Amino acid sequence: MDYQNILEEIQNEIQGSLKKGKLANYIPALEKVNADDFAMSLVTLDNKHYNIGCTEQKFSIQSISKVFTFTLALKRYSKELYKRVGHEPSGDPFNSLAQLEYENGIPRNPFINAGAIVTTDSLLSIYKNNTFEQILKFIQKISNNNSIEYNEEIFKSELNHGFRNIALINLMKSFKNINNNTDKVIETYFKQCSIMMNTKELAQAMLFLANHGINPPTNEVIINELKAKRINSLMLTCGHYDASGDFAYRVGLPGKSGVGGGIVAIIPKKMAICVYSPKLNAYGNSLVGTRALELFSTKTGLSIF
Amino acid sequence: MDYQNILEEIQNEIQGSLKKGKLANYIPALEKVNADDFAMSLVTLDNKHYNIGCTEQKFSIQSISKVFTFTLALKRYSKELYKRVGHEPSGDPFNSLAQLEYENGIPRNPFINAGAIVTTDSLLSIYKNNTFEQILKFIQKISNNNSIEYNEEIFKSELNHGFRNIALINLMKSFKNINNNTDKVIETYFKQCSIMMNTKELAQAMLFLANHGINPPTNEVIINELKAKRINSLMLTCGHYDASGDFAYRVGLPGKSGVGGGIVAIIPKKMAICVYSPKLNAYGNSLVGTRALELFSTKTGLSIF
Amino acid sequence: MDYQNILEEIQNEIQGSLKKGKLANYIPALEKVNADDFAMSLVTLDNKHYNIGCTEQKFSIQSISKVFTFTLALKRYSKELYKRVGHEPSGDPFNSLAQLEYENGIPRNPFINAGAIVTTDSLLSIYKNNTFEQILKFIQKISNNNSIEYNEEIFKSELNHGFRNIALINLMKSFKNINNNTDKVIETYFKQCSIMMNTKELAQAMLFLANHGINPPTNEVIINELKAKRINSLMLTCGHYDASGDFAYRVGLPGKSGVGGGIVAIIPKKMAICVYSPKLNAYGNSLVGTRALELFSTKTGLSIF
Amino acid sequence: MDYQNILEEIQNEIQGSLKKGKLANYIPALEKVNADDFAMSLVTLDNKHYNIGCTEQKFSIQSISKVFTFTLALKRYSKELYKRVGHEPSGDPFNSLAQLEYENGIPRNPFINAGAIVTTDSLLSIYKNNTFEQILKFIQKISNNNSIEYNEEIFKSELNHGFRNIALINLMKSFKNINNNTDKVIETYFKQCSIMMNTKELAQAMLFLANHGINPPTNEVIINELKAKRINSLMLTCGHYDASGDFAYRVGLPGKSGVGGGIVAIIPKKMAICVYSPKLNAYGNSLVGTRALELFSTKTGLSIF
Numbered sequence A, B, C, D: 001m002d003y004q005n006i007l008e009e010i011q012n013e014i015q016g017s018l019k020k021g022k023l024a025n026y027i028p029a030l031e032k033v034n035a036d037d038f039a040m041s042l043v044t045l046d047n048k049h050y051n052i053g054c055t056e057q058k059f060s061i062q063s064i065s066k067v068f069t070f071t072l073a074l075k076r077y078s079k080e081l082y083k084r085v086g087h088e089p090s091g092d093p094f095n096s097l098a099q100l101e102y103e104n105g106i107p108r109n110p111f112i113n114a115g116a117i118v119t120t121d122s123l124l125s126i127y128k129n130n131t132f133e134q135i136l137k138f139i140q141k142i143s144n145n146n147s148i149e150y151n152e153e154i155f156k157s158e159l160n161h162g163f164r165n166i167a168l169i170n171l172m173k174s175f176k177n178i179n180n181n182t183d184k185v186i187e188t189y190f191k192q193c194s195i196m197m198n199t200k201e202l203a204q205a206m207l208f209l210a211n212h213g214i215n216p217p218t219n220e221v222i223i224n225e226l227k228a229k230r231i232n233s234l235m236l237t238c239g240h241y242d243a244s245g246d247f248a249y250r251v252g253l254p255g256k257s258g259v260g261g262g263i264v265a266i267i268p269k270k271m272a273i274c275v276y277s278p279k280l281n282a283y284g285n286s287l288v289g290t291r292a293l294e295l296f297s298t299k300t301g302l303s304i305f
Helices: A003-017 A062-076 A079-084 A097-102 A114-142 A152-161 A163-174 A182-191 A198-209 A225-238 A241-252 A286-301 B003-017 B062-076 B098-103 B113-140 B150-163 B162-176 B181-192 B197-210 B225-238 B241-250 B287-300 C003-017 C062-076 C095-104 C113-142 C152-161 C163-176 C182-193 C199-210 C226-238 C239-251 C288-301 D003-017 D063-077 D081-082 D097-102 D113-142 D152-161 D162-176 D184-192 D199-210 D224-238 D241-250 D287-300
Strands: A039-044 A049-053 A195-197 A256-257 A264-268 A271-276 B039-044 B048-051 B195-197 B255-257 B262-267 B271-276 C037-046 C050-053 C195-197 C254-256 C262-267 C271-276 D039-044 D049-053 D193-197 D253-259 D263-268 D271-276
Touching: A003 A039, A003 A049, A003 A286, A039 A198, A049 A198, A049 B181, A062 A114, A062 A182, A062 A198, A062 A256, A062 A264, A097 A163, A097 D097, A114 A163, A114 A182, A114 A195, A114 A198, A114 C254, A152 A182, A163 A182, A163 D162, A182 A195, A182 C226, A182 D184, A195 A198, A195 B181, A198 A264, A198 A271, A225 A241, A225 A256, A225 A264, A241 B225, A256 A286, A264 A286, A271 A286, B003 B039, B003 B048, B003 B287, B039 B197, B048 B197, B062 B113, B062 B181, B062 B197, B062 B225, B062 B255, B062 B262, B098 B162, B098 B197, B098 C095, B113 B162, B113 B181, B113 B195, B113 B197, B113 D287, B150 B181, B162 B181, B162 C163, B181 B195, B195 B197, B197 B225, B197 B271, B197 D184, B225 B241, B225 B255, B225 B262, B241 B287, B241 D241, B241 D263, B255 B287, B262 B287, B271 B287, B287 D003, C003 C037, C003 C050, C003 C288, C037 C199, C050 C199, C062 C113, C062 C199, C062 C226, C062 C254, C095 C163, C113 C163, C113 C182, C113 C195, C113 C199, C152 C182, C163 C182, C182 C195, C195 C199, C195 C271, C199 C226, C199 C262, C199 C271, C226 C254, C226 C262, C226 D224, C226 D241, C239 C288, C239 D224, C254 C288, C262 C288, C271 C288, D003 D039, D003 D049, D003 D287, D039 D199, D049 D199, D063 D113, D063 D184, D063 D199, D063 D224, D063 D253, D063 D263, D081 D113, D097 D162, D113 D162, D113 D184, D113 D193, D113 D199, D152 D184, D162 D184, D184 D193, D193 D199, D199 D224, D199 D271, D224 D241, D224 D253, D224 D263, D241 D287, D253 D287, D263 D287
Parallel strands: none
Antiparallel strands: A039 A049, A039 A271, A256 A264, A264 A271, B039 B048, B039 B271, B255 B262, B262 B271, C037 C050, C037 C271, C254 C262, C262 C271, D039 D049, D039 D271, D253 D263, D263 D271
16 A cells, blocks of 8 residues: 555544644643644555654653553563453543542552553562663663653643642552552652653564564564553543543544553554644544544555454 | 364363353352353354354253343433443452442443343333343344243242342442332343353354454344444453453453353454353353463464454 | 511612523423412411512412421331431432442432332332322312312423433332332322422421421311421421532521422421522522512521521 | 539549540641540539549640630621531532532631631731730630640641642642632641640530620620520531531531540530540541530530421
8 A cells, every 4th residue: 555645644534623622721731732733654464664744753651651651560460460450442532530539549550540550550669769760771772762761841840740740649549559659659750651752663563563563673572462452452342431432433443542642552453543733622532643643544444353 | 274173172172171160059040050161162154153062951041141131222222322331341349249340330331230130221222022032032032942941940040049130230220320220120131041052052143243243144234343343342341340450461362151051252353252161260151161272372372462 | 586677678789680580491381380479478477468579479389398398208208218218418419320329229318209109108018009199188178278289291291301310210119119000100200299288288288397386277276396307497497409518507597498499498386488489599499489488587687507 | 413423423424435446647746645634624604614534734725726716707807707618518528629629729618727717817917916815815815814824846737738728728729719828827727726725615605606696704705696696506507527417417516626635515505514535536636525425415405406
């Protein structure tokens, strides 16, 4: 298929939507972006690259980091972690304090904030004061790019406005589902959210999940096949908060969105995709990004269903 | 792959689990089954059939009927129906009255009871007094079997114990999300649940969903490709109540379970599967059936992820 | 104190509020009233009567009937009934299906719909087909007025629009907290709601609760002192749905409101009060009625606090 | 009435219950008490004192402090504070994070933790770094006792185990319903909870609420009559968490309990009461204390109903 041509068609068709949606505004740092930016990158298992738009433009990966930390944790844990975080969609529109309280501090899945915080806590138990460095190193490795870094201003800004996340971690601590110091965990968590990457790097970083756990450029086993499939399953059922069903319905691909405007998705045995556009829809997912992936799925007929 | 051999391995491996689980006991009729029965049927797109166990044994299809009525409704409706029933997983462990109230009588998806009742109501608006006959005829057509019927005793029993479903329909009626007489809708709904089929018939009936909407034996377009994919997506994210994520995680296939002990699943572009074993796990899904599908997925490596 | 003068002051002061609020409109019959009507009646333990406004105007007592049926049930039951209905305020703004589901079909208190339906069910177990007649006879007795009747049009109208109440009773039946036929219980319940009384009759009917259970005109013990106090306590904490705290805060008297526009209240050892004005505030309580009672409490300094 | 004799009867009758219930154990400091202690003190408006048991024994007042800080805040605020904290009972059995989230960070009433934290925050806006000293001074004044102090060990212990309260304050901060630094507010709040008093002092401190706001020994107006009545109303409807209705039902007096084992109650125009016994019932209220007040109400016939 002529993917480059399809990317160009998509870029044309989404122009009318670039004015829609709203920038994330809970922290000032996230509003300092070009609101009309658009970028989309594909990487195939046989190392072909297709790009359109500002694919060099870095943005904070935010919740996309949850896929990477969960992968890192799954390398070391299995049942111990499953006891602390579930793998069911969180249907609750009220994002999760209520649900977390009803369910005794066990988050529904690793891709809502509470679940990702537990994941980071589990990493802190392994890597101690070195945790963030290990997370960063892991992301650098899977994206074949040692220059990836986090953004201090965004990190600080998250930390100063993260009251709801601090509420989440303290509620879980009261249920004894956080083992480390809450301040350290939350700092590490906000740092991982403020890692800066562009669509090229993110597509590359996701490629091992399209390849049953093996990173194509290096042939390194990042995670075993069963776990890779399970991460994909989780992205499909839980990757987009309470719009996860809608995303599966429209796009039909395992994916994960971040409030910074990025969305990653994979097509098993074929490719990884990343799209970026910072304005969000009502569910907190990139409006144009979601539309672009829906168009991609329709035009190529590629879908897991 | 030698599917017959794999089915035999599965039958051996699940023997130890046949004593586990509990029969559905909310109506007496459902307890009148052989508790240790097991059957599994595969049908491939190229018309190969693989069977093991009591594949002639009929059982009530219960919630599996939701897939068929939703398909039938989607042939006639699209946006009008999407306004009345969502396509998000229902994460609520308390099965749905609370959620339905919070969300103004709009069910989360067509595969929970409330959503299936709305679907049946939408069919009643088309087919009037002929609705159940049309549903039955549709199921007979897609399974190439005109002898399929419902069981009067199970139907009556459902009707006499269906207080929670009557609560659901009246709550939706109070929100004006039911257009027809509540008694008529609920009768039609309970009749569709008490349709009797065996694993062979159910696997055959699901085959069009593995084939992008076209029924392989007849080449008839049952539903268009886009809608077929969306039904599959819904089965994956919402097919097993609040264990849907777990099923996706373990089995990795779109499927739908019924409290009668049946589970159907499809492998896109390959085959349809039906497994039967009447004892249920804590989530109300066939315990051995879930295990058998997990084994099948592991042994064959077939999964959409 | 010159109560007649105080009633006249109140009538003057509420004039500006008579245009505010909205008539109950869930059934057409309730809209057929004079929207600007106002009436207020006091009866003291020593048989003095004070009236202002259209105190002869009958209206449907609606939820005020819950006080009478609960009294009647408490004459025969105590612990058996306490197991089936609690005595805690229902803080839930979503009126009660969600809460009822979380709490396994046990209503919070007898003054929300679900609780009153359980109360009526308990009476049906005693009085069988004669239940409504016994309820009516009891109300006639405590108000010394044999002409009191229910309104057939309002009853029928309630029955045809009572989907939410039918949902409530079926949900409770599914939890085995309804012992009789649901249709019979709900019919009796809607009939009791459509009993027609004026403010004079209602004030008289409440007088035994201001007198520790003894009906002043006849000296008959309607209910024992302990139970009379408990009914008063329930009216204070639960008499006005999720505005009960606000009513206690502003008015400081045990009371019960009905969606027909009536509110009854008692001052222990002193008097019973009834006020009527059919337009409702956002909580479903008579807007002018609430204001009139607040003024009465302020002007007289009478309050239980 | 011979109150001293009644106290003696009560002391006899509660002996059998002293073995029941459980000490609060969420912080080690609270377990360091004599589990079988019992004390009860009455103070009448005309300055008569009745005592039984270890009425000199100090204990941490915990949630009883909420009455004092709310009174202090009401002296300065009215509508501004009502916007930030409601006056409805919190029927939610799950203590309040869920409810607080559904209701946008506005606590139901000032006597649940979230509401008391908002109250303390409102005091911090007035008294700045001097806030705790002002709270303590106020309590010393109304109890006519300058020796009252807080307990450093209990305070520190609360601070180190207060994850759920820290979750509450951060959730409210995310809704902008906390104006000051969260650490400062929570420290002040935990200090007020760890103030040590005995039953004599607490009965004395509550006396102004039995006297419409005027402190009998000094005739000082602590708060105006209307506000005093409203505080009493709040104690009745909201003073005992989700057992408030039950307390009103059984005891029939405005009161407030603390997890340290104390309960205060008032009889309007008559007296203030404090009872102490550290073992708690399932609702977190003193088991013997509740029973003692129920006996007192039954024996004296005193009740607001």
